[in-house]
Amino acid sequence: MLLKVAIKPTYIIERFDSCGIYLVGDILRLISMSNSIIRVENLVKKFNSFEAVSDVSFEVFEGETFGFLGPNGAGKTTTINALVTIAKPTSGKAYLNGFNVVENPGDVRRSIGIVFQDPSLDERLTAIDNLQFHGIIYNIDKQTRNKNIATMLDMMKLTERQNDLVRTFSGGMKRRLEIARGLIHEPKVLFLDEPTIGLDPQTRNYIWTYIDRLKERTGLTIFLTTHYMDEAENCDRIAIIDEGKIIALDTPENLKKMVGENIITLKTEDNDKAKKEIQDKFGISLKQRADAIRLEVSDGEKFVPKLIKETTVNIDYISLWKPTLDDVFLKLTGRAIREEKADASEQMRQRSRMWIKRR
């Protein structure tokens, strides 16, 4: 068992409130920090001589959305497989909800819900059968089962289709059904392995609105992997993983700060006058190129309106460039996302995706 530091949230708030200097966000952060729900220590997973995960350590706190971002084959799914007790770690330790994943797999399994990268529904059964069977296998009593199934179907907007065969569902509906299923046994952590892979951009956004709604209503801890940079932005914290190692771990904002400031490029009627004005009013040193002014600020979106309001010179053109997680990855590894290697099981996976799309 993990030793948990028991700090009562109310106690912290009372104390800090009397000081009157802490922000609510800081307090919430402190409370959540005290409860780590996943703890991984020096995890290593080898397949023969190939090291898929090499010496990875991190913690996930209760209630946060934690993302694993990295190219395909970086070791994301392998790490998840170790956490969900499918794969035995070669060395290192991992705890989930206080249980050791090697020593107490049963307790770990009861604490988690999983949505796999590949579909794992029974297409020849109805939606409700898939959910009921899941509930029985997790040994949930009938009353709780029916209640939870109704709640999840409603939350994922699938109630009307519950008696239809899953093979008649669209890709997005199947994903929603899988998310619903993963939550029927009331897990502490929901694992989403590439939750939107193989879906079109519109459906991807749609799935995310459902995940957001879920977070809002349940306060669930979500652990997700993705190789879509824009999706990683939805996480509270991100671990960037490459070749089996975590190369950075922080909030999306902080990660992006590693790359640099926001850059505003500006063209005006009178660049010299504008430049002087900005320097005087904001105290920012700026560079002037041939026909444009370039300035670096930390919070571009808030700065641009201020800039427009305060400048008396007419502005012809203004652009804001913000670093993305893509840039972070590029800076850290020196390259963009790698292409997937296709081994036998990968070929089978691709075939299955084609098969699924066709229907």
Add this chain to the structure above:
Amino acid sequence: MNINHNAKGAYVIWLRELKRYWVDKPRIISSLAQPLLFLFILGTGLSRIGSSKLGIEFIFPGIIGMTLLFTSIFSAVSIVWDREFGFLKEVLVAPVSRTAVAIGKALGGASVAMIQGTLILLLAPFIGVVLNPIILIKLWSFMFLIAFSINSLGLIVAVRMKTMEGFQMVMNFFLFPMFLLSGALFPITSLPGWLSYLVRANPLTYGVDLLRQTLLGPHVAVFSPYFDLGFLICFAIIAISVAVIMFRTTE
């Protein structure tokens, strides 16, 4: 994880097999086509050869055995796909023992195979074989035993298979030899030595022998029914045990 919970797990896996089977009615019909072709075309052809022992009546129990064999193996091998892209993947991370999963799967596959076998058995009156309730109960018990044995054997083969590529190999080196060496289509008495050893090592041989003497009478028996039954029961116990162990030790 208590016994009750695991029994529920096995029950769900079993129920799922039956529900899947029931939903896909076109497949039920099409999977009957092959045994019917064998029975009526091959059977009629064989009866023209001259030997009174051959013919539709003789191969009828063999065709039931074949139906049990093919349905069972297909059901077992489906775990390869199911484990990567199906419900089994999710079952394997549930807090339910692998033993329950393997037994549930073997029981489910066996039940489906039994239904398929029974559909062939319904043709008995057209072939001139008389059935009564006692014979029927005997036949069902034997069919279940055969189907359960072969399902367990199929699980052993499938559990370490990583891709469906191996399926063709299973067909050629496992399924067809088992079928042809079982005495389903021709008598196995007076076969040359090397062939008769292979025939005797094949569990389906004893299954077909058992079905045949139950349906047609003791004069067609090759082995004693107790020997057949004993062999099949031992085989079933060993096969399901090995399957369970392999299920438990596979990542």
